[in-house]
Structure formats: C-alpha cells, structure tokens
Amino acid sequence: xxxxxxxxxxxxxxxxxxxxxxxxxxxxxxxxxxxxxxxxxxxxxxxxxxxxxxxxxxxxxxxxxxxxxxxxxxxxxxxxxxxxxxxxxxxxxxxxxxxxxxxxxxxxxxxxxxxxxxxxxxxxxxxxxxxxxxxxxxxxxxxxxxxxxxxxxxxxxxxxxxxxxxxxxxxxxxxxxxxxxxxxxxxxxxxxxxxxxxxxxxxxxxxxxxxxxxxxxxxxxxxxxxxxxxxxxxxxxxxxxxxxxxxxxxxxxxxxxxxxxxxxxxxxxxxxxxxxxxxxxxxxxxxxxxxxxxxxxxxxxxxxxxxxxxxxxxxxxxxxxxxxxxxxxxxxxxxxxxxxxxxxxxxxxxxxxxxxxxxxxxxxxxxxxxxxxxxxxxxxxxxxxxxxxxxxxxxxxxxxxxxxxxxxxxxxxxxxxxxxxxxxxxxxxxxxxxxxxxxxxxxxxxxxxxxxxxxxxxxxxxxxxxxxxxxxxxxxxxxxxxxxxxxxxxxxxxxxxxxxxxxxxxxxxxxxxxxxxxxxxxx
RNA sequence: GGGGCUGUAGCUCAGCGGUUAGAGCAGGGGACUCAUAAUCCUUUGGUCGAGUGUUCGAUUCACUCCAGCCCUACCA
Numbered sequence: 001x002x003x004x005x006x007x008x009x010x011x012x013x014x015x016x017x018x019x020x021x022x023x024x025x026x027x028x029x030x031x032x033x034x035x036x037x038x039x040x041x042x043x044x045x046x047x048x049x050x051x052x053x054x055x056x057x058x059x060x061x062x063x064x065x066x067x068x069x070x071x072x073x074x075x076x077x078x079x080x081x082x083x084x085x086x087x088x089x090x091x092x093x094x095x096x097x098x099x100x101x102x103x104x105x106x107x108x109x110x111x112x113x114x115x116x117x118x119x120x121x122x123x124x125x126x127x128x129x130x131x132x133x134x135x136x137x138x139x140x141x142x143x144x145x146x147x148x149x150x151x152x153x154x155x156x157x158x159x160x161x162x163x164x165x166x167x168x169x170x171x172x173x174x175x176x177x178x179x180x181x182x183x184x185x186x187x188x189x190x191x192x193x194x195x196x197x198x199x200x201x202x203x204x205x206x207x208x209x210x211x212x213x214x215x216x217x218x219x220x221x222x223x224x225x226x227x228x229x230x231x232x233x234x235x236x237x238x239x240x241x242x243x244x245x246x247x248x249x250x251x252x253x254x255x256x257x258x259x260x261x262x263x264x265x266x267x268x269x270x271x272x273x274x275x276x277x278x279x280x281x282x283x284x285x286x287x288x289x290x291x292x293x294x295x296x297x298x299x300x301x302x303x304x305x306x307x308x309x310x311x312x313x314x315x316x317x318x319x320x321x322x323x324x325x326x327x328x329x330x331x332x333x334x335x336x337x338x339x340x341x342x343x344x345x346x347x348x349x350x351x352x353x354x355x356x357x358x359x360x361x362x363x364x365x366x367x368x369x370x371x372x373x374x375x376x377x378x379x380x381x382x383x384x385x386x387x388x389x390x391x392x393x394x395x396x397x398x399x400x401x402x403x404x405x406x407x408x409x410x411x412x413x414x415x416x417x418x419x420x421x422x423x424x425x426x427x428x429x430x431x432x433x434x435x436x437x438x439x440x441x442x443x444x445x446x447x448x449x450x451x452x453x454x455x456x457x458x459x460x461x462x463x464x465x466x467x468x469x470x471x472x473x474x475x476x477x478x479x480x481x482x483x484x485x486x487x488x489x490x491x492x493x494x495x496x497x498x499x500x501x502x503x504x505x506x507x508x509x510x511x512x513x514x515x516x517x518x519x520x521x522x523x
Numbered sequence: 524g525g526g527g528c529u530g531u532a533g534c535u536c537a538g539c540g541g542u543u544a545g546a547g548c549a550g551g552g553g554a555c556u557c558a559u560a561a562u563c564c565u566u567u568g569g570u571c572g573a574g575u576g577u578u579c580g581a582u583u584c585a586c587u588c589c590a591g592c593c594c595u596a597c598c599a
Contacts, residue, residue, distance in 0.1 A: 365558035
C-alpha cells in the first residue's frame with residue numbers, strides 16, 4: 001500500500017492557490033494510484049498549534065482552538081469544493097496525535113537524545129525564531145521584516161541532530177529517489193555537505209507559548225513546531241496507535257510513502273529534520289519516505305505574497321472555472337517540481353481552448369452525430385480502413401504515454417498525451433466527414449465504424465482524465481451511459497473495445513461551456 | 524562568497540554537435556458544417572541573452588559577461 005501525504009497547513013490565514021495546488025496534486029496522484037489498481041491512502045490536514053495562531057487568537061480575544069478551528073473549516077470547505085478527497089485528516093490538536101508526539105519525545109528522552117541548555121538572544125515574535133547577528137541590516141538593527149524583536153534568555157530542550165547528520169548524508173547519497181526532482185536532491189546534498197549544524201531546539205517555555213503539546217518529562221515546556229508538525233505523518237498513519245484509535249494499520253501504510261511538499265520546506269525540515277527524527281526513533285533505511293518537492297505559482301512574474309496584495313483565491317477561481325477547470329489548469333500548466341506563472345488570461349485560454357474547444361466539443365459533436373444518425377446505438381461492424389486503424393493506434397500509444405507520465409508523477413505530461421488523442425479524433429471527424437457519409441446509404445458501414453471509433457475514444461478519454469477531472473469524467477460517462485463496470489475499468493485493463501455493439505449513448509450536453517473573455521477593465 | 528537553475532517566435536514552453544530551429548495560444552488566409560462562432564487545412568513571425576573559444580560545422584560543448592531566480596554561507 002502507498003501512503004501519500006501533503007504538508008499540513010498552518011491555520012493562521014485563508015488558503016491560497018499554492019495550498020490548493022499541493023492538495024490537488026496529491027489528490028490527482030492518489031486517484032491515479034486507484035485507477036492503476038493500487039491501494040493508496042491519502043493523508044492531509046492542518047497544523048493548529050504555534051505562536052502566530054496564539055497571537056491571532058489573542059487579538060480577537062478568543063481561545064486559540066476557536067480561532068484555528070474556524071480557519072480549519074475554511075480549508076476543509078475548500079478541499080470539499082475542489083473534490084480533494086482524503087482518507088485521513090491530520091489535526092495537531094487531536095489527542096491521538098498528542099499522545100504519539102509525547103511518546104516519541106519520551107522515548108528520545110529516555111534514550112538520552114535530548115538535553116536542556118540555556119540560550120540568550122534576540123527573538124522575533126513574527127518569525128518565531130531566535131535571530132543572529134547576520135539577520136541585522138546595514139544599520140546593525142533588526143529590520144521591520146522581523147516584526148517585534150525582544151531579548152530573552154531561556155532554557156530549552158535540544159535534540160541531538162548532529163549525531164545523525166553523517167547517517168543522513170550517506171542515506172541521501174545512496175538513495176537517488178529520496179528526493180524528486182533531482183536538482184532538489186542536489187540542493188539537499190549541498191546543504192548537508194558543509195553542514196556542521198548544531199542541534200535542534202525543540203521546545204518553548206510555557207511562559208511564552210502555551211498553545212502546544214506539553215513535554216512529558218518537563219511540563220514547563222511545550223514542544224515547538226518540528227516534533228509537533230512533522231510527526232503527523234506517522235501519528236495519523238497509526239504509528240503506535242491504540243487499538244481503538246480508529247487509525248490505519250501503520251505497518252501496512254508506511255512501506256511506500258511519498259511526502260508532497262513545497263520547495264520552501266525541503267531544507268531543513270523535510271530534508272534534514274524529518275529523516276533524522278525517524279532514524280532516531282528506530283526507522284530503518286528501508287522505511288525512509290520519499291519527498292516529492294513541488295514549485296510555486298508566481299503571479300504575473302512576481303512572488304505571491306500578502307504584502308504585494310496579489311494573493312490568488314482558489315475559491316473564486318473554482319466559482320468561475322469549476323473545480324475541474326481549476327484542477328485541470330493547475331495540473332496542466334506547471335511541470336512537477338518547477339515554478340509556473342499564474343495569470344487570468346492563461347487559465348481562460350486553457351479552459352476555452354483545451355477544455356471547451358478541443359475536448360468538450362469533440363464529445364459533444366460525437367454524441368450528437370451518434371444520436372442523430374444512429375439513434376445513439378453503436379455498431380462495431382466489419383468495416384475498417386487506414387484512418388480507423390491509425391486512430392486505434394494513437395489511442396493505444398496514448399494509454400502507454402499516459403501511464404509512463406503518471407507513474408513518473410508528471411500529470412502535465414500525461415494530459416498533454418491525452419490531448420494528442422483528442423486532437424487526432426477531431427481531425428478524424430474532418431477526414432471521414434460522418435455528416436457526409438450519413439447522406440449516402442452505401443456508406444452506412446463506414447459511418448458505423450467512424451462513429452464507433454469516436455465514441456470509443458471519448459469513452460477512453462473519460463477514464464484517463466478522471467483523476468484530474470472527476471466531475472467532468474462522470475458527467476461525460478453519464479452522457480455515454482457507461483455501466484458502473486465500464487466506469488471502474490482499471491488502467492491496465494483498458495484496451496480498444498470498451499463499448500460493445502448495441503451500446504446506446506445518451507443525450508449530449510456541453511461539458512465545458514465556453515467562457516466569454518471578460519471586458520477589459522478600463523482604468 | 525559557494526552551488527544550482529533560467530534566458531529559443533507577441534505569450535507559455537519543447538528541442539538538439541550537423542540537412543531549411545519546433546509545439547500550443549495569439550495574428551493572416553482558406554475549407555467544412557456534426558458541434559460550445561467550434562473543428563480541419565494553410566500561413567506570417569525567431570540574428571535560439573551577448574561575446575570568445577573548441578570544431579569541418581554550435582542554438583546545442585567550454586569559458587567570460589549581462590539579466591532574472593533559487594538554495595546555502597561567511598566575512599564579522
């Protein structure tokens with residue numbers, strides 16, 4: 001069984017398109033695994049702890065739990081709207097998670113991997129970190145980007161990260177698949193190469209941060225971010241869970257795990273801290289997860305940020321383009337691992353050109369002609385010719401190319417291949433002109449064959465696109481009147497001839513009504 | 524400072540030591556009419572960031588530079 005996870009989102013603000021991209025990617029890969037006939041478990045969720053949550057809550061005069069629960073609802077609502085269907089939901093305030101985190105901390109404490117030390121320095125509340133002198137600007141001061149900075153001296157608990165660095169270096173070097181894409185692995189290796197990092201501070205005194213998980217061996221402290229957040233990947237996968245915990249069986253899930261994360265949290269958290277944490281509590285090299293690192297969506301060439309005021313709201317996009325329209329765009333217009341540029345013009349172009357014109361129209365004209373000339377009834381018949389043969393060959397090649405691309409976590413490439421088949425089918429209509437054949441009684445057998453090929457193609461396409469566009473796929477399958485068995489055909493079982501002679505198709509209805517270009521907004 | 528990435532048609536991007544550098548979208552022309560004014564055909568358009576070198580030959584290799592970006596660090 002495969003486990004696919006996403007980063008858990010920090011509940012200090014509304015989700016933006018970057019959050020949406022990551023979850024849709026995970027959802028698409030999960031749906032693909034099922035389509036490929038493999039068992040998979042999809043875990044996502046939220047990180048509800050932390051200082052910023054506590055602060056935002058204080059500003060509003062509410063309990064941190066109240067605040068983060070409200071923000072959490074926004075995330076859940078969006079995933080629902082975008083058809084992101086997860087099997088497990090991680091929430092760091094969940095008691096089962098807290099129990100697991102504390103058990104791990106206790107074990108490390110018992111093993112002597114944690115120690116307490118005093119540290120004095122300047123602390124940025126906004127960034128939740130101690131600052132060093134190199135964080136000072138040219139005037140020797142801490143700039144406004146750090147927010148309020150205060151000098152503090154406090155004791156904290158540290159994890160002996162340095163004991164495991166050598167092991168990690170070796171692991172990354174000997175496991176080329178540990179990080180995808182390869183250039184990110186290089187970055188991690190570079191970071192490890194000259195890394196003589198100190199140990200990892202894993203606590204905050206309760207006097208400063210109450211909103212967190214208490215250290216079981218020193219109750220004046222809560223654990224700070226890493227052990228709290230990263231541990232979700234195993235706590236909600238059932239690691240050392242109680243029998244009645246209603247969690248998956250860990251041993252079944254963990255053997256083949258992919259963490260989908262953004263490039264901003266590869267080094268150091270997921271590339272360094274997390275594998276070392278797992279190693280420290282006894283995970284073998286074979287039980288190390290794989291990291292799939294995705295890039296960012298820039299906005300018209302600029303980084304998306306609240307201060308620039310260019311944050312794109314996925315909820316609004318879903319209103320305009322539908323969940324499937326947005327999912328298609330997010331999967332089609334970025335190559336896994338890279339960055340891409342978001343623009344309204346671009347998504348409209350993709351929607352109208354690819355979805356409405358190429359695909360939607362092909363489905364519509366095919367079903368319409370089938371209905372009009374044959375009452376919707378298919379007949380495979382005996383007729384065959386070069387053009388029909390070519391369409392069948394392209395369909396077969398498409399299945400292969402699609403499979404290769406998806407197995408490589410490259411949905412944008414898989415979609416590109418599917419569209420080659422769609423374009424081929426549209427061309428097939430022009431080449432065979434079924435509307436002309438329909439006028440000649442003598443061409444009846446050829447017309448049957450042409451219509452059959454077209455309907456078969458869109459039926460196959462409906463299966464291939466389902467991981468990316470589940471609603472559109474189901475919608476088309478309704479129009480095609482596919483049986484439940486046909487709809488659940490596995491990728492490996494797909495072959496020409498999904499539809500038998502006598503199959504009757506339904507009424508055509510546009511899948512993706514064209515969007516009118518918005519009027520230029522005059523300044 | 525170290526490491527890496529990117530720079531190819533108006534836009535988004537492929538590509539590759541070698542005949543006339545490609546795709547999609549946009550623009551021009553045409554065909555067709557089953558269809559969501561869709562589809563199909565055709566066409567305009569690029570000194571492949573700049574320069575030097577290696578080579579019979581470079582967009583493709585090396586080096587330098589310019590521009591943009593990413594990771595990471597230090598002098599202190």
